[in-house]
Amino acid sequence: MRTTRSESTLCKNKTFCRVCGGRRLETVISLGAMPPANAFTKKEKQNVPELLFPLACTFCHACGFVGLLDIVSPELLFGNYVYVSSTSPTFVAHFEEFAGSVSQRFAFPAGSLILDIGSNDGILLRPFKGRGWRVLGVDPATAIAAQANENGITTIPAFFTPGLAHTVRVTSGKAHVISATSVFPHIDDLDSVIAGVKDLLHDNGVFIIEAYYLPDIVEKRLFDTIYHEHLSYFTVKTLATLLARLGMEMFDAEKTDTHGGSLRAFIQKKNGPHTICAAVAQFIANENRARMGDIETFRAFARTIEENKRNLTGLLSDLKRQEKRIAAYGAAAKGNTLLNYFGIGADVISYVVDDSPWKQGLYTPGMKIPVVAAEALESMPPDYLLILAWNFAEPIMRKCSAFRERGGKFIIPVPEPRIA
Ligand SMILES: [Zn+2]
Incomplete structure (x- = not known):
């Protein structure tokens, strides 16, 4: 299970706007405490508690800037970056x-x-x-x-x-x-x-x-x-x-x-x-x-995130009730925001396929889903493939044509979950 470990030296809170220096700041989207989205872990580290940091967007009333004010140490985030x-x-x-x-x-x-x-x-x-x-x-x-x-x-x-x-x-x-x-x-x-x-x-x-x-x-x-x-x-x-x-x-x-x-x-x-x-x-x-x-624009946006969460987790629960096997494609950082905030774990998603050898063999941050090479789609074929790297949905679906020909279906999670 997830454990919170407070590491104040690794995360500092900014009290003024990055753009204009203003101090009238208001949280508009709060995603809770989360591990860094690229903090993939090794198998032997599975029992070490992960570092979790607040993830929230604030709005500056002076200039309209939207951004994060909880700043996780860049050395921690980028020193061992695995994205190539x-x-x-x-x-x-x-x-x-x-x-x-x-x-x-x-x-x-x-x-x-x-x-x-x-x-x-x-x-x-x-x-x-x-x-x-x-x-x-x-x-x-x-x-x-x-x-x-x-x-x-x-x-x-x-x-x-x-x-x-x-x-x-x-x-x-x-x-x-x-x-x-x-x-x-x-x-x-x-x-x-x-x-x-x-x-x-x-x-x-x-x-x-x-x-x-x-x-x-x-x-x-x-x-x-x-x-x-x-x-x-x-x-x-x-x-x-x-x-x-x-x-x-x-x-x-x-x-x-x-x-x-x-x-x-x-x-x-x-x-x-x-x-x-x-x-x-x-x-x-x-x-x-x-x-x-207008701050109301972002409050409304926050409500659509909750709607997306209800719809996607509802869809996945229905599929699990029908005993469908579900895997995911693309161990992208954005996928980890989605998995962690929606609470979609290894009990729902058997594995995440990723083409980067830097990520294969590791586990996704927070949800600890194993990252594997595309061969898994042959050796452990799922019924559904949740496309986490949805910005590459088209090339991924083309690449996985054999999966589709065997009757496999794709789920595109954002903006509204849909089956393709
Ligand atoms: Zn500002």
Whole structure:
């Protein structure tokens, strides 16, 4: 059973807004105490109590920012990160497109430097390197950084700080592009990171971030994107508020379809050379129309999570009563928010299939469901497959065509559970 262990040094509570510094903060979504979503455990550690930390979203009454204020130690969350981006073909294609469009749009001189914050195994940098850029990764997950270095993507195994930015500027010169894709919402002290970016970025340079887009999370009910690593859920408006306070500005914004809908923002130093595109004001107008600054929007969202919980757990209980065998696909972090908050454990889900060898043989955090390779679908065939990595539902269903041909059915849990 789950045990709470209080480790105050491993989790601190922030008392002011990350974006504007305001202190009128109110909890809008509370998911209780949970293990970190990537804290997969080894078999021999099954009897060691897991660390549980509060998981709740707060709303800032001053600027409308939505994010987490319980900050779990980044060393704990990211030091042994097991997520390797290049295991996801969708992300490989995403960053190939990213490198192509950035290279073409800005036409920076050959040999310009791109620094990627949270570079993982070099998935973003590899296509830039192929286009003649100098590339440099920064990632605190030492094992993954070592792997990137072995594969020819120079990677510093550290967190990005103003000190590190200064060292890079002295040794490698200023960067024309600094990117922070899925990592940007992971950062608590954005003031410090943006100070480093400003120091290292060329005056014509571009800082590009990608982050989950709050209006999509609400509209598509993607509550399972909420976990301890994701400290911020931005809108263009809240991101612009943050940047303005720190002497930078967004000059363009667009949507990408990763993670069910992400925001890609193009940022420069304040009064930089890039013209501010109409898209920025258009995004903000749409956000106002979707009432992103109204706390009631998020209270209503919290109610839809409860509805999803009732419906999915009801469906799974019915299937178990009919003695159906159920497994899951995709030991994604988001799946662990869903399993833990909905209380779906190993008594319901026999195993979770995942294609990453880094996760196979481990157990999911909290619910302790074994993670296995896809061969299990042959050796221990289930009747139903719950797709936890629902953002990859289509490729997963294609991949598991043999399972479907034998009469197997898929359950897609979000926004409303449905059988496919
Ligand atoms: Zn605020």
